[in-house]
Amino acid sequence: MTGQSISLISAGPLCVATLALFMAVFQTFIFFARRNSWWIAWGAVLSGGAFLYASATFFQYNLPAGPYNRLAELFQYSTFIILVHGLYGLTYSYFSLPQRRYHLIFGPIHGAILFLIWTTDLFIGRQFVERSFLLLKDPYVEPVLTVLGSLYLVYAIAAAANAVRLWAVYRKDTDMPTSALIVGFCVWVLLGANDVAATLGVPSMLFLMEYGFLAFALSVLVLSIQGHMELVSILGIREENLFAEKERLGVILRSLGEGFLATDSRGDIVLFNKMAEKLTQVPLSLAIGRPYSQVLHIIAEHCAQDGESSGPLGKGQTVTLLGKDGAERIVQLTRTPVTDRRDEHQGEVFLFRDVSGWVSDRKQLAASEEKYRSILENIQEGYYEVDLGGKLTFLNSAAARMCGYTMEEMFGLNNRDYTTPQTSENLYRIYNRIYRTGEPENITAYEIVRKDGQRRTLEASASLVTDSYGRSVGFRGMLRDVTEKMEADKKRQQLEEQLRQAQKREALGTLAGGVAHDFNNLLMAIQGSIEILLLQTEKNSPFGERLVSIKHFVEDAARLTRQLLGFARGGKYEAKSALMGDIAKHTATMFARTRKEIDIHLDLNDTWPVEVDIGQFEQVFLNLYVNAWQAMDGCGEIVISSKNLHLTEDFAAANGVSPGRFVQICVQDTGCGMDEKTLTRVFDPFFTTKAKTRGTGLGLASAYGIVKNHGGVITVESTPGKGSLFCICLPATDKPVDQQAVKNDDIIHGQGTVLIVDDEKAVLNTQSEILQSLGYEVITAPGGRMAIEIYKEKKDVINLVVLDMIMAEMTGSAVFDSIRAINPKAKVLLCSGYSLEGQAALIMEKGCNGFLQKPFGAAAFSQKVHEILTKED
Secondary structure, eight states: OOHHHHHHHTHHHHHHHHHHHHHHHHHHHHHHHSTTOHHHHHHHHHHHHHHHHHHHHHHHHHSOSSHHHHHHHHHHHHHHHHHHHHHHHHHHHHTTOOOHHHHHHHHHHHHHHHHHHHHOSSSEEEEEEEEOBTTOSOOEEEEEEOHHHHHHHHHHHHHHHHHHHHHHHHGGGOOSOOHHHHHHHHHHHHHHHHHHHHHTTOOBOHHHHHHHHHHHHHHHHHHHHHHHHHHHHHHHHHHHHHHHHHHHHHHHHHHOSSEEEEEOTTSBEEEEOHHHHHHHTOOHHHHTTSBGGGTOEEEEEOHHHHTOSOOTTSSSEEEEEEOTTSOEEEEEEEEEEEEOTTOOEEEEEEEEEEOHHHHHHHHHHHHHHHHHHHHHHHSSSEEEEEETTSBEEEEOHHHHHHHTSOHHHHTTOBGGGTBOHHHHHHHHHHHHHHHHHOOOEEEEEEEEEOTTSOEEEEEEEEEEEEOTTSOEEEEEEEEEEOHHHHHHHHHHHHHHHHHHHHHHHHHHHHHHHHHHHHHHHHHHHHHHHHHHHHHHSOTTOHHHHHHHHHHHHHHHHHHHHHHHHHHHTOOOSSEEEEOHHHHHHHHHHHHHHHOTTEEEEEEEOOOOOEEEEHHHHHHHHHHHHHHHHHHTTTOEEEEEEEEEEEEOHHHHHHTTSOOEEEEEEEEEEOSOOOOHHHHTTTTSTTOOSSOGGGOOSOHHHHHHHHHHHTTOEEEEEEOTTSOEEEEEEEEBOOSOOOOOOOOOOOOOOOOSEEEEEOSOHHHHHHHHHHHHHTTOEEEEESSHHHHHHHHHHHTTTOOEEEEESOOSSSOHHHHHHHHHHHOTTOOEEEEESOOGGGHHHHHHHTTOOEEEESSOOHHHHHHHHHHHHHSOO
16 A cells, blocks of 8 residues: 555545635634524534544545554544534524424434444444555555444435435425535435445545535535525515514504603613603603603502502503603503513513593492492392302392301302202293393292291392393392291281171171071060960969970070170170189089080189170080080090180280280080181081081180170181180289179069060060069050150159160160169169170160160069169169
8 A cells, every 4th residue: 555646646635624614614704693594503513524524534545554544534433423413403493493302312312422433443443454446546544344333324324315305395495595405415425325335345436535525515605605695685675674664663653542662771761652752741852862760750559559450451550650741640551571582681661551531430430339339238138149050159248148148158059059949940940031031030939948947938030141242141130038028918818817707707797686686576575475474374284384395495596596696796794703714614514414425624723803794605615515515426525724824916916806914715625626628617607517406507606706795816726636626815804703693593573663665565565564473563665765754754763774775766875874864873774685786785884783685584584673673772
């Protein structure tokens, strides 16, 4: 091998290295002139790689086998990694492709290859071989290339081929010429193939080895120059566009409706528009170049005070700006820093606009919101808002109180959480209908379950809520607690029903009273005639028994009329202070003698006295006992109890009496009981559930009338199959208890003159004959006026006046007043089959000496006349 021969030929690589170094320096200069052209920097890396490769080739051709020859080979093969990495850096940066990932992955790989090349023999061995060139007879010496070294060359060729593919794909997206670089890549591929051939022992082309990278470096240089010229052209166009853009920006800033101010990095103003001049009252000539703090005089910040972190611009703060003219303006100020690509501070931009009117409107809106919020919180009605799913989104405190929750507990609750299931289903249907029609609705039955479990009834309204786009977003409405109102309405309906029942009974009572009055007059005549016949008939007469039988029939008819009169509420004729327990006990004893199959239990406590007509209440209790006996169908128990109580205002008002001290006596049976329908009619006259042979339907109606006439209350409770409970409440009195005289059937004869006044001729004659048969002198008067005239003439001889209550010409009350006017001490016995509107009681209160209810027998008549005449004044 003759090194001198080779050195003469291989002087070419030294020229290549010189040219490549020049190109690398030139491209580096271009890059520093245009720092944003990173692909030119990668072109300088490729030219530098060509310089290293050519230099290493020159020394390898001229050095004999030895360590320096191997060192040159190491530099030559290390250059391939630099060229591959630079190649892809150029490609990715030129087409603005993301290259970070490539460098992160292949940087460590290429570094590892370089490390292995220089520290091991895995790529380049330590043995030397001679390589031959085509067209040249002298060989050269180089180290043996290992298998990894060959693969390494293949990798370099593949990298160049892939780069050609990338440039072919992306070159259509740019106007810059790329043909030169593609030609250079093709030369690289041929160079690599030539080197592989030499490694495999195939003679290679020396000139291709020497000038291949020079051609590649030249192509990169051409591309750099062309790209630089294109950049100059582009940048010139951009400068023109930038100037035009600057002019357009100036027009925009001048016409901007907001104040605009821009500063440099020192805080000095560099841009200032017309609106900024207007708001600050500082002209442009004085603003430019001055610190912004000398132009924007901020004297107050309102974000913290007003609770507004953002305003109409969407960000920034509300401040008070003091203009040069001394005027204060509330502005919305936005302050934005300006940085370059290296995040270095370049200045600030200020945008500000006059929002004095907006702030005023906002304050008015806040005041309005506060006003209506206060109204919602202070009204008694509840206000609520729910979403489309029924969850509460807003409510006032009144609504929360109605439901028994706090406002915090109510938020987010669904209507199913605080209403009954039936109400929840009803609300679902109503809300669905409102959603479809858009029409508001009223909800009359809105039953809720309070937190404490109590149920309340509300009235509610509901209407659709829409947003600013007209979309349905929920429902709103008002709530009103109507629980007490419904209860009051129910009580009112009960009172109205009671009033209707009372009016009905009053009308029937008037009719019954009129019938009973006329019927009693007839019975009085019949009974009087029978009494006279009995007085005139001997005891052993065969007619005596028939007369007694007729008398009993008349007494039965009289009892029927007394029941009619009791129902008619014709008056309490002889009211005396008595103990209700004694009356109940006396009548119970009498009833028990005839109904021994009934067990009667007495639970009578000491009670206050009451003022009653004892005879009438004996009738009341007997009617209750008979009714209980019939309900028990022949066997059972009757419990009679009594106690003192104070009637409450509600109970008293519901039953038409005054509250206060009352005596209650109850009769409870174990009979069949009554259903709801029967209970509503139990006190109606002639109403009965029994067979016609067992009752007339007047017993309980009579008891009702008598109790009501005494200012009392009679109530009934009953359950089918469990019996009934009748309770009578009568007002207590402070009068001492009268001892009632013992009744008997003895006829008492007497002496004296009696004036009988009655417009019924049969009654007048009957009473006259009875008194005459008893030994009295009798004067009769068929009318009131005649009676007054007779009394005026014979007042000194008349010992007693027997006065009828109801007369056509002149009422008994008027006659009584006239007689007492003539003689205040005149003794008067009042007789009547009926007392119209309580007139009998009024006469008794005036001092009438006694009362007899028609029809009455001779014994009762004789006893009452004798009692009055013998009683001391």
